[in-house]
Amino acid sequence: MNIQFKLTKEASYSLALISDEKKNAVLRRIADEIGKQSKMLLEANAKDLSRMDKENPLYDRLQLTEERLEGIASDMRHVADLPTPLGHITKDHTLENGLRLYRVSVPFGVIGMIYEARPNVSFDVFSLCFKSGNACVLKGGKDADDSNRAIVGMIRSILEQEGINPDVINLLPATHESTGEMLNAVGYIDLCIPRGGKKLIEFVRDNAQVPVIETGAGVVHTYFDKDGDLEKGRRIIENGKTRRVSVCNALDCLLVHKDREADLPALLEPMKDRVTFHYDNYGKEWMSYDLSIKIVDSLDDALAHIRQYSSGHSEAIVTENKETAARFQKEVDAACVYVNAPTSFTDGAQFGLGAEIGISTQKLGPRGPMALEEMTTYKWIIEGNGQIRK
Numbered sequence: 001m002n003i004q005f006k007l008t009k010e011a012s013y014s015l016a017l018i019s020d021e022k023k024n025a026v027l028r029r030i031a032d033e034i035g036k037q038s039k040m041l042l043e044a045n046a047k048d049l050s051r052m053d054k055e056n057p058l059y060d061r062l063q064l065t066e067e068r069l070e071g072i073a074s075d076m077r078h079v080a081d082l083p084t085p086l087g088h089i090t091k092d093h094t095l096e097n098g099l100r101l102y103r104v105s106v107p108f109g110v111i112g113m114i115y116e117a118r119p120n121v122s123f124d125v126f127s128l129c130f131k132s133g134n135a136c137v138l139k140g141g142k143d144a145d146d147s148n149r150a151i152v153g154m155i156r157s158i159l160e161q162e163g164i165n166p167d168v169i170n171l172l173p174a175t176h177e178s179t180g181e182m183l184n185a186v187g188y189i190d191l192c193i194p195r196g197g198k199k200l201i202e203f204v205r206d207n208a209q210v211p212v213i214e215t216g217a218g219v220v221h222t223y224f225d226k227d228g229d230l231e232k233g234r235r236i237i238e239n240g241k242t243r244r245v246s247v248c249n250a251l252d253c254l255l256v257h258k259d260r261e262a263d264l265p266a267l268l269e270p271m272k273d274r275v276t277f278h279y280d281n282y283g284k285e286w287m288s289y290d291l292s293i294k295i296v297d298s299l300d301d302a303l304a305h306i307r308q309y310s311s312g313h314s315e316a317i318v319t320e321n322k323e324t325a326a327r328f329q330k331e332v333d334a335a336c337v338y339v340n341a342p343t344s345f346t347d348g349a350q351f352g353l354g355a356e357i358g359i360s361t362q363k364l365g366p367r368g369p370m371a372l373e374e375m376t377t378y379k380w381i382i383e384g385n386g387q388i389r390k
Contacts, residue, residue, distance in 0.1 A: 005188035011167035012135035044150035057287035079354035107133035109190035119147035132375035215358030218248035218313035225319035240342035
């Protein structure tokens with residue numbers, strides 16, 4: 001077993017001794033250091049970018065910029081400003097025999113994170129894990145290895161300076177063997193979270209011996225209803241598709257009611273010079289400037305299409321009909337359901353959560369953006385005074 005698993009597990013116990021004030025101060029210091037070390041971080045990122053074709057849909061996910069680093073630092077400060085998710089009593093009662101039982105939120109212990117060409121995830125995972133009292137083992141993709149090593153090295157250096165065991169965060173080699181080791185690290189990894197494409201998610205789910213929370217790929221739809229507002233629709237569709245085409249909340253398929261087919265050119269006009277339109281390829285997560293389009297006969301037709309092709313991530317409707325909107329909200333089975341707003345808002349920071357580990361599309365456990373609260377489990381505390389069970 002990789003020694004890093006043992007070191008991280010041992011280091012995780014020390015996090016219980018660190019006050020919330022100290023954790024927040026460390027997160028703010030790291031956020032400040034991101035700005036100070038931006039040149040070093042961007043140089044490492046440039047090495048990764050030089051190995052990837054600019055036409056690759058993952059290129060945008062891989063790329064760090066001054067602006068994106070500022071956003072990452074801002075998100076980390078936001079996490080520091082949030083209340084601790086630990087120690088919350090969610091149930092509390094006393095039995096007739098005098099035993100007091102209460103349920104309190106606690107860390108999982110060690111979070112294993114497997115992700116692809118997304119170096120920002122290294123920062124997000126650490127900030128959320130550290131704040132919630134979890135240690136973390138990261139396994140990034142080879143495409144972002146220079147970036148991830150620079151990021152984790154910077155974080156570990158500050159932890160050492162702050163008198164904190166740096167093994168509360170470790171980065172595994174960017175190899176397939178490391179992925180297999182993490183998935184079989186029973187007793188060391190308390191929870192594994194994969195974040196990436198469909199193939200990665202399925203591989204982790206099918207091969208893990210440790211508990212897994214899936215963060216699913218996004219096959220995202222927007223339905224423009226017969227009662228949709230044209231100007232709202234234009235803005236919502238353009239933003240959902242073009243804001244960042246490589247992210248999991250980007251629009252993949254536009255459904256348009258047949259009574260509004262004549263408005264389709266106007267709906268598409270803001271992005272016609274950037275996006276390639278397809279009238280097939282349904283159920284595809286594009287991660288590019290491509291968009292599938294389908295004319296549907298009714299709301300029922302739209303709902304049936306979404307049921308068939310949705311990945312359960314984010315779905316949206318544009319309509320001024322409150323009854324239609326209410327039915328869409330009730331019948332669409334997805335982690336995030338929007339009315340008259342783009343799916344581009346599916347993001348932990350946008351939801352006011354500070355950052356996110358990923359977007360869970362499963363139904364057992366967390367669902368939607370996973371942040372501080374989702375990084376905790378609970379335990380029961382029972383306080384007695386010598387009672388015995390008859």
